[in-house]
Amino acid sequence: MPDVDRARAWLLTVDGAPQSYVDLDAPTHLEFEYARRIGHVLDTVAEPGRPLDVLHLGGGALTLPRYVAATRPGSRQEVVENDRALLELVTGHLPLPERSGVTVHTADARAWLGQAPDGSADVLIADVFGGSRVPAHLTSLAYAHEVRRVLRADGVYLANLPDGAPFAFLRSQLATFAEVFEELAVIAEPAMLRGRRFGNAVLVAAHRPVDTAALARLTAADAFPARVAHGEALRDFTGDAAVVRDENAVPSPQPPDGAFTIG
Numbered sequence: 001m002p003d004v005d006r007a008r009a010w011l012l013t014v015d016g017a018p019q020s021y022v023d024l025d026a027p028t029h030l031e032f033e034y035a036r037r038i039g040h041v042l043d044t045v046a047e048p049g050r051p052l053d054v055l056h057l058g059g060g061a062l063t064l065p066r067y068v069a070a071t072r073p074g075s076r077q078e079v080v081e082n083d084r085a086l087l088e089l090v091t092g093h094l095p096l097p098e099r100s101g102v103t104v105h106t107a108d109a110r111a112w113l114g115q116a117p118d119g120s121a122d123v124l125i126a127d128v129f130g131g132s133r134v135p136a137h138l139t140s141l142a143y144a145h146e147v148r149r150v151l152r153a154d155g156v157y158l159a160n161l162p163d164g165a166p167f168a169f170l171r172s173q174l175a176t177f178a179e180v181f182e183e184l185a186v187i188a189e190p191a192m193l194r195g196r197r198f199g200n201a202v203l204v205a206a207h208r209p210v211d212t213a214a215l216a217r218l219t220a221a222d223a224f225p226a227r228v229a230h231g232e233a234l235r236d237f238t239g240d241a242a243v244v245r246d247e248n249a250v251p252s253p254q255p256p257d258g259a260f261t262i263g
Contacts, residue, residue: 010094012061014086017132017255020061022094027066033224034160034200037187038125039067040218041204044211045123045156051075055121055150057109057138058128061090062102069100079104080112082128110137116150124151126159134161134252139173140244144180147205157181157205162252165195169252171241173203174234179243181205185212185230186237187219193227193237198256 003009009023011031021031030036042064046052051074056065059081068075077100081087084106096102105112109128124147128138137143147157157177163170170186178184185204192199204210212230219226229237 010061012090014129015131019129020063020090022061022063022066024094027070027097030063030067032063033189033226034202035063035067036222036224037202037219037226038064038127038158038160040215040222041156041158041187041202041210042068042123043071043218044214046072049073052122053120054078054123054125055113055116056080057113057124057126059087059090059104060127061094062096062104064125064127065100065102066096069097069102073101075101077102080107080109082106082108109135110143110146113143113146113150118149119152121150122152122155124155124157126157130251132162132255134169136249136251137246139169139176139252140246140249141176141179142246144177148180148207154208155206156210157203159203159205161201161203162199162255163201164192164198164253164256167195167237168241169250170201170203171238172244174238175241176244177203177205178238182207183210183230184234185210185215185228186234187215187226187228189224190227193229 001011006023008025012020023029030039051072054068054077056079059079065077065079087106161170161173183206186201188201189199191197212228216228
């Protein structure tokens, strides 16, 4: 769907739910709240402009790969998208710029990750949805170990995780990734973290300290202000949530009616 307010901007919807937004004339414009928050992390994981090797699980309209290509020229990016028809639609109607450094693949995210080389990514971004839910096989401890294997020692994992009170899914993901990574943070709208609405939280996981102070400044000043939870506050939020294993993994919860639909 074209955006009537921006000449070459497009909204991608899947089954009536907004999935991605792209402005071909302004690839650094991130419309969705969760994408802006991931963008803030991408801006702070390394010095400005430094090229990165990024693996994207989930492609959508390739919004974040375009952002990295524009802000960090020379980056090498792999995008794994299971929906071949969606990928062909996007690349046909919203082509990537020449020499973008982005390579797209049609494959299951977990299967691709299992074959990816050790220590091959600076950043791994998981934005995978089956319908409106994160697939169960991308939530387990075994998956988290694969993420760690593919990331470099100073690499950073980012995941788009939808949930609402009582946050059983989000808390289980925090417990699971805490088994594998020393540093965790969550970026989300304050009202969501207080249990007042269903929404998207961005999980940040790494072996090195994350610049939470810089992230807090950026997200607080954003057009869609967010809070960065980390340290003791995040451990309190996680509570006694159990680690997820492949045999008991479940998808993220079904969003309530109207949570992510558009008029």
